[in-house]
Amino acid sequence: ATCAYKLRHEQMHPLWQTPVEAPGGNRQSPINIHLRDSIFDPTLQPLSIRYDARTCRQIWNNGYSFLVEYDDSTNKSRICGGPLVDHYRLSQFHFHWGENNLWGSEHTVDSKVYPAELHLVHWNAAKYTKFEEAIMENNGLAVLAVFLKVGKRHEGLQKLVDALPAVRHKDSVVEFTNFDPTCMLPTCPDYWTYEGSLTTPPLTESVSWIIKKRPIEVSHDQLAVFRSLLFTSADEQEQKSMVNNFRPQQPLMNRTVRSSFS
Numbered sequence: 001a002t003c004a005y006k007l008r009h010e011q012m013h014p015l016w017q018t019p020v021e022a023p024g025g026n027r028q029s030p031i032n033i034h035l036r037d038s039i040f041d042p043t044l045q046p047l048s049i050r051y052d053a054r055t056c057r058q059i060w061n062n063g064y065s066f067l068v069e070y071d072d073s074t075n076k077s078r079i080c081g082g083p084l085v086d087h088y089r090l091s092q093f094h095f096h097w098g099e100n101n102l103w104g105s106e107h108t109v110d111s112k113v114y115p116a117e118l119h120l121v122h123w124n125a126a127k128y129t130k131f132e133e134a135i136m137e138n139n140g141l142a143v144l145a146v147f148l149k150v151g152k153r154h155e156g157l158q159k160l161v162d163a164l165p166a167v168r169h170k171d172s173v174v175e176f177t178n179f180d181p182t183c184m185l186p187t188c189p190d191y192w193t194y195e196g197s198l199t200t201p202p203l204t205e206s207v208s209w210i211i212k213k214r215p216i217e218v219s220h221d222q223l224a225v226f227r228s229l230l231f232t233s234a235d236e237q238e239q240k241s242m243v244n245n246f247r248p249q250q251p252l253m254n255r256t257v258r259s260s261f262s
């Protein structure tokens with residue numbers, strides 16, 4: 001594990017080679033979830049998740065990951081409940097992954113790393129009028145995270161995997177519709193939650209993280225297609241494969257991770 005950990009650190013994306021410490025950050029993400037220190041909170045509500053496939057719009061390679069973007073002008077796709085006070089609208093989802101199946105996730109559980117991690121990014125539509133505003137506020141965002149492990153093929157994911165070659169280069173966008181992200185959620189309702197930040201610039205401390213305990217399974221070949229994407233745009237001479245797009249872990253500081261299960 002230590003050698004893989006060391007190797008993983010050396011392969012870090014240039015964006016993170018010099019870990020970007022957010023100035024004065026005391027609630028940065030990602031973190032390791034240390035099970036012994038997490039606290040069961042019986043007051044945590046069940047998560048209420050409602051997604052409407054008709055709000056799905058496009059896939060965009062932004063040069064760091066690929067984002068599946070949703071129309072967030074209504075509450076058709078939203079989450080509430082869990083640790084959340086308000087309702088949060090789905091804006092986009094994306095993934096983080098490694099160059100191999102040994103590492104790739106941003107969060108870890110008792111230092112166990114997964115080959116990839118899904119993030120469904122939502123913003124507080126009860127308090128703010130648009131995403132760009134909410135990312136600056138401390139209760140502005142809710143990110144639902146799901147770990148991926150390599151196993152059997154994920155039928156629901158294949159439609160997304162088949163669309164990826166169309167956004168191989170940075171700044172490419174392709175229409176992508178009628179995709180319901182519910183198919184990527186584990187059936188088990190158990191989750192951890194803590195207050196943190198975005199893991200990419202602007203790294204704002206505006207995120208209520210909700211991390212599902214159970215991973216979903218995707219096949220080796222499906223994950224290999226993620227790695228066929230490029231960080232670089234079509235006009236750059238050096239083509240760099242999009243891998244290891246995860247941020248180094250950040251200090252827990254004065255935070256407690258709560259669990260919805262005992």
Ligand SMILES: CCc1cc2c(cc1OS(N)(=O)=O)CC[C@@H]1[C@@H]2CC[C@]2(C)[C@@H](O)CC[C@@H]12
Nearest residue numbers: 064065067094119121135143198199200202
């Ligand atoms: C894929 C990683 C990524 C990209 C973005 C966010 C969040 C992202 O991942 S993460 N892990 O949730 O922090 C939130 C801010 C978003 C940005 C994508 C580009 C923007 C939408 C900008 O246009 C304005 C706000 C930006």
Ligand SMILES: [Zn+2]
Nearest residue numbers: 094096119199
């Ligand atoms: Zn992310």
